[in-house]
Amino acid sequence: MAALHIPILVAGSAIAVIALPLCKAASAPARNERIQKAMHIPDNFLSPPVWATLDGIAIPAIAYVSRQAQKATDNNRLPLLGVMGAFVFAAQMINFPVGLGTSGHLVGGTLLACLIGPWAAALVITSILIVQALVFQDGGVLALGPNVINMALMGVLFGYLPARALFHTKWKSYGVFAGGCCSVLASGVLALAELTVSGIRMPATLVGASLGFFAINAILEGVITVSVLGAIERLNPGITDTVFGNAESIAGHPFRWPRAVAALAAGSLVLAAGGMLIASTLPDGLENVAKALGMPFGQPSFRSPLGYYQIQALGPEWFSRAAAGILGLVLIYAVCALGGRLLARARRSYS
Amino acid sequence: MRQPASTRWSNQKSIIHRLDARTKLILLLSFLLSIALLRAPSGLQLTCCLLALIAIAAAARLPVLRVLRASLLVVPFVGLFSLLVYLTGDALRAWSILAKSYLSTFSVLIFISVTPMPKLLAAARFFRIPALLIEVTQLIYRYLFVLSGEARIMQTAFRARAGQRGSRAIRAASGMVAVLFTRSYEKAAMIHKAMCSRGFSHSFIPIELPRFNLQEGAIVCAGIALLIGLHFV
Numbered sequence: 001m002a003a004l005h006i007p008i009l010v011a012g013s014a015i016a017v018i019a020l021p022l023c024k025a026a027s028a029p030a031r032n033e034r035i036q037k038a039m040h041i042p043d044n045f046l047s048p049p050v051w052a053t054l055d056g057i058a059i060p061a062i063a064y065v066s067r068q069a070q071k072a073t074d075n076n077r078l079p080l081l082g083v084m085g086a087f088v089f090a091a092q093m094i095n096f097p098v099g100l101g102t103s104g105h106l107v108g109g110t111l112l113a114c115l116i117g118p119w120a121a122a123l124v125i126t127s128i129l130i131v132q133a134l135v136f137q138d139g140g141v142l143a144l145g146p147n148v149i150n151m152a153l154m155g156v157l158f159g160y161l162p163a164r165a166l167f168h169t170k171w172k173s174y175g176v177f178a179g180g181c182c183s184v185l186a187s188g189v190l191a192l193a194e195l196t197v198s199g200i201r202m203p204a205t206l207v208g209a210s211l212g213f214f215a216i217n218a219i220l221e222g223v224i225t226v227s228v229l230g231a232i233e234r235l236n237p238g239i240t241d242t243v244f245g246n247a248e249s250i251a252g253h254p255f256r257w258p259r260a261v262a263a264l265a266a267g268s269l270v271l272a273a274g275g276m277l278i279a280s281t282l283p284d285g286l287e288n289v290a291k292a293l294g295m296p297f298g299q300p301s302f303r304s305p306l307g308y309y310q311i312q313a314l315g316p317e318w319f320s321r322a323a324a325g326i327l328g329l330v331l332i333y334a335v336c337a338l339g340g341r342l343l344a345r346a347r348r349s350y351s
Numbered sequence: 352m353r354q355p356a357s358t359r360w361s362n363q364k365s366i367i368h369r370l371d372a373r374t375k376l377i378l379l380l381s382f383l384l385s386i387a388l389l390r391a392p393s394g395l396q397l398t399c400c401l402l403a404l405i406a407i408a409a410a411a412r413l414p415v416l417r418v419l420r421a422s423l424l425v426v427p428f429v430g431l432f433s434l435l436v437y438l439t440g441d442a443l444r445a446w447s448i449l450a451k452s453y454l455s456t457f458s459v460l461i462f463i464s465v466t467p468m469p470k471l472l473a474a475a476r477f478f479r480i481p482a483l484l485i486e487v488t489q490l491i492y493r494y495l496f497v498l499s500g501e502a503r504i505m506q507t508a509f510r511a512r513a514g515q516r517g518s519r520a521i522r523a524a525s526g527m528v529a530v531l532f533t534r535s536y537e538k539a540a541m542i543h544k545a546m547c548s549r550g551f552s553h554s555f556i557p558i559e560l561p562r563f564n565l566q567e568g569a570i571v572c573a574g575i576a577l578l579i580g581l582h583f584v
Contacts, residue, residue, distance in 0.1 A: 042425055043455040044448055045432065048387055066481035078483075078554075079546060082490020083498070083539035089491070090498035090535075091528045094506060097520040106528065115532075127488040131495070134463050134471075135355060137424060137456050142383050201439050227521055231529035236536065 040132065040139025040147050041191060047198040054194070055145030061153055062126055069119040077116075084116055085124040085131075096224050104220040109151065109187075110159030110179040111225050115232070117243045118160040125152035146194055150187040159183030159225075167244045173226045180222035188214035354496055356421075357464040360413055367411035367465045371560065372474035374567045378574045379462045385578040386451050386458075391443055396584050397450050403577075404457055411465045418464065422457040429453075468492055473558045486555050494538070502531055 046054075073081065088108040095103040112121035129147050132138040139147050159179040166175025192210060196202065202210075233239060361368070367375075382400075389396060408415045429452040437445035463471075472485050505527050 042429055042452050043383060044387055044451040045429075051387075062484065063481055066483045070483050078486060079490060079542040080536070080539040081483075081487045083494050083535050083542065085487060085491035086494035086498045087532060087535040089495050090502035091531060093499055093502045094524055094527055094531070096524045123484060124487060124491070127484060127491050130484075130488055131491055134459065135357065135492070137422070137459055140383075140452075140455060141380070141459055142387055142455075200436060202435070203439070206435070223521070224525070227525040228528045228532075231522075231525040232532050235529050235533050239536075 040129065041143045041150075041194070043140030043142050045140070045198070046143060046146060046194055050194055050198045051143055051146055054149055055142070058145035058148045058153070062123075062148065065119055065122045065126070065153070069117075069123040072117055072119050077120075081116065081120055081124055082127075084112060084120075085128050088112060088124070088128060089131075091228075096220075098220060104217070104224065106224050106228060107155075107180075107184060107221050109155040109183045110163060110176065110221070111228060113156050113160040113179070114163055114176065114229055114240055114243060118156055121160070122152045122156045125156060146191070150190045150194075154190055155183045155187045158186040164244065167240075173230070176226045176229055177222040180225035181218040184218040184221045185214055188217070356417070357460060358468070360411075360464040361467045363412060365411045365465070367407060370465075370570065371563060371567045372466050372470040373477055373560065373563060374571055375462060375466050376471070376474050376478070377571050379458060381575050381578050382458050383455055385581060386454055389447070389451065389582065392447050392451065393584070396581055397454065399581060399584060400454050401457075404454070404461060408461050408464075411461070413461065413464055418460055419457065422453060422460050425452055425456045469558055470560070473560050476557050477560060482554055489555065494535075494542075498531070498535055498538075501534065502527075505531065 069081075088106075088111075091108060092105050094105065096105060097103045109121065109125055112124060115121075116124070126148050129139060129144060129152060133141050133144055133147075159182060161179070162182055163175045163179035166172055166178075169175075188210070192202075192207065229240075386392075386400065405415055405419075408418055426449075429449055433445040433449040436448060468489070472489050475485055476482065509523065509527060
């Protein structure tokens, strides 16, 4: 493993050296500005079954979130949502010096959830991801589903829950700190898990290194979120009342965790992280487990027909390819039509 | 943050700019899908895609070299990743990830350079994307450059006063974000008043897209047929 690790490091630094001038060349018109390349998943990183599944989950989820956000915000807050999105963009440009000559910046999911509520925050972050993917080519268009799930849905959920639970106690800032940490950790771990499921075999050292990197980022985000939220509350007293209620109104009604949600979310995260570690330390672990359970892992029937893009046993190769292609198009059309129908119904119900 | 050049290019006039935004959106998505489904792309397939995209960019009168160079922005991140894949012994997959990501970015950049944002959002509304999501995206896009300009001015002012060092620097930066938030919040209230005074009731009135005519339909079909054909090259 160590033998593999050293070339990765060497080659990594080499590519960094090569890539920096390229990066500068590409951004020549905006020389003085730090390039905001966050780590959104670009297209073609994940295998087609993975992104397609996640897109399929994200589309109805966003429809639901947008309905909830519509319910939770009155109409004169519509400009607020948009301006808050632009604010997060701008706040990400402000450097937080963290010593050793490096600087971090706010990610903002938890902060937004505390300021405008979780539904609206998830919606705004989704919009930000769309703008980043289209206008700034940061993150893929087909990979929007995975990115939305990692950052807008799970990131905001994991940021909001700890903050909500501890908000009116004396441990408020710990709650906000934990929210910031969890939100970044959840996004990172989910992204790693998705890559692993896509069949990228990462050596265990690299998984460890990335988890360490995420942990550092998570702590940074926690510190920055606490500090920024404190400063905002000093300038605008009572700004969080719309989300968390004020101290009098909730006296005697302590917050109860929506247990099912919290348990589900935490469980899925643990599963994802554990599964990823197992899969990376024992690359054949999953297949062994599958074999032991008698599942036909690795048989064509288990693989997605679109991923392999071929239906076997349909005769000559060109015919099976064409059939698979047309079947894929029909499937996609059916999914789109169904999704459109559902979305149209959802829209009618609130507009 | 300066406006990316693509927003300026999207207001030019050309045969590609004149196409319906829905046509372009469908073709972009089919292109991305078709690229993503190429399991082991051959050099010929990738070259075909690249040449086709260059031809489209040229027909749209975009500065092709600049667009090609701007798409390089993905290379560092993707390159690092595909290097990792390469080192784990999957050379073909590494190259295909790099090439496919570059082509995808290039196509998205071309798309955004030939489609003005309002038309793109109207097309999104046509495809039943939730209205609130579209409205929020529209507002974010509109105020993004205003607020980042403000953030930049604040940061310059901070540096001009020599800044602060050590643990107080985080406090100072938080103060900056808080001031930025307060200004944004006030701006949102003013924007709402301005919108109300111009007759805003509860949602935006979308711009009308023309009817989706036969010609556009033919272009979509031809494009999709070409993309399916790509898999047999």
